[in-house]
Amino acid sequence: MTLTIGIDVGGTKVAGGVVDELGNVLASNRRPTPADDPAGTRDTIVEVAAELVEQYPQATAIGIGAAAWIDATGSTVLFAPNLAWRDEPLRDYVSKATGLPVVLDNDANVAAWAEFRFGVGKQAESMVMITVGTGIGGAIVVNGNLWRGANGIAAELGHIQSVPDGHPCGCGRLGCLEQYASGNALVRFGRAGARQEPERAGKLLELAGGDALAITGRQITEAARSGDGVAMDAFAQVGYWLGVALADLAQSLDPQIMVIGGGVIDAGPLLMGPLERTYRDQLANRDRFPVAEIHAARMGNAAGVVGAADLARRG
Ligand SMILES: [Zn+2]
Numbered sequence: 001m002t003l004t005i006g007i008d009v010g011g012t013k014v015a016g017g018v019v020d021e022l023g024n025v026l027a028s029n030r031r032p033t034p035a036d037d038p039a040g041t042r043d044t045i046v047e048v049a050a051e052l053v054e055q056y057p058q059a060t061a062i063g064i065g066a067a068a069w070i071d072a073t074g075s076t077v078l079f080a081p082n083l084a085w086r087d088e089p090l091r092d093y094v095s096k097a098t099g100l101p102v103v104l105d106n107d108a109n110v111a112a113w114a115e116f117r118f119g120v121g122k123q124a125e126s127m128v129m130i131t132v133g134t135g136i137g138g139a140i141v142v143n144g145n146l147w148r149g150a151n152g153i154a155a156e157l158g159h160i161q162s163v164p165d166g167h168p169c170g171c172g173r174l175g176c177l178e179q180y181a182s183g184n185a186l187v188r189f190g191r192a193g194a195r196q197e198p199e200r201a202g203k204l205l206e207l208a209g210g211d212a213l214a215i216t217g218r219q220i221t222e223a224a225r226s227g228d229g230v231a232m233d234a235f236a237q238v239g240y241w242l243g244v245a246l247a248d249l250a251q252s253l254d255p256q257i258m259v260i261g262g263g264v265i266d267a268g269p270l271l272m273g274p275l276e277r278t279y280r281d282q283l284a285n286r287d288r289f290p291v292a293e294i295h296a297a298r299m300g301n302a303a304g305v306v307g308a309a310d311l312a313r314r315g
Contacts, residue, residue: 002313003019003058004062004309005019005309015305016028016029016052017052019310022118023114023117023310029052031044032044035082038084041083046093046094060101060313061313063105064090065109066104067082069152070106074103075104076088076090105146107131107304108137109307109311110303110311111303112129112139113146114299115299115307119259120297126142126253127139127256128257130259134183135158137158141255158182160245161173162176162180177242181241182238186220186234186264187217189233190230191215201228204220207219207222235264235267239270243275246258250292259294259295276294
């Protein structure tokens with residue numbers, strides 16, 4: 001059985017693992033990301049990989065998933081919002097330093113690949129995944145392959161427009177999905193709701209020490225679970241906008257399954273209920289055709305490492 005190494009590069013940690021053909025993680029390690037130091041981040045990746053190669057010298061390739069835009073050839077990080085990389089030739093650097101072939105992709109593609117190969121997408125041929133974190137990542141699998149687009153930047157699903165002339169987005173457009181359905185949007189909805197209707201935000205304000213501006217995503221999840229009205233509304237809004245976006249994606253791509261990943265899925269039915277209701281309502285006109293089921297991702301934190309390692313195996 002061939003073994004490969006997967007490395008998940010985030011804004012706070014570099015996590016690595018040795019992974020077999022079935023997606024089992026045989027060994028793992030992690031280091032903090034020196035996020036404001038491009039050379040340091042690069043060398044941290046090499047150290048994490050080298051340690052794993054020492055334990056499993058039979059490993060044949062390395063896959064790297066990074067929260068970044070990667071060029072169409074998969075060799076260079078063009079830009080990484082939370083890391084200091086600009087035009088960083090990461091693939092060849094790590095390959096030279098470790099002596100192994102390296103595959104490089106963005107974190108949303110890598111996580112989706114893990115779901116497609118070993119998680120909820122295992123039986124599917126086509127899949128759309130939206131990963132909801134601080135921002136929003138997207139991935140599209142068509143005929144068993146990731147769809148990267150002509151220029152390597154396909155599936156930036158966080159930046160499809162939800163609201164014409166809506167909330168300004170970091171990408172320069174107005175009203176992007178990321179502004180209405182990300183972890184940051186959840187917090188914005190929670191804070192605004194708590195200011196406007198404090199009487200319905202008792203639990204939420206209690207958790208935030210009475211300060212609406214101090215409300216965090218985790219507090220919104222906790223308060224929503226105990227029935228706080230404003231916190232539940234915040235999830236319902238995020239669910240609504242995700243449901244609209246997934247209905248649009250069903251109309252344009254008609255995939256077999258849709259997957260929602262990221263920290264927000266911990267909220268379970270508080271998010272998935274409004275999301276699925278909206279999705280069904282939006283597609284009610286398609287009642288003569290089956291539409292893709294929506295699933296919560298199930299690979300959890302291992303998705304980045306497992307997906308990257310499996311992409312490396314495919315070369
Ligand atoms: Zn945007």
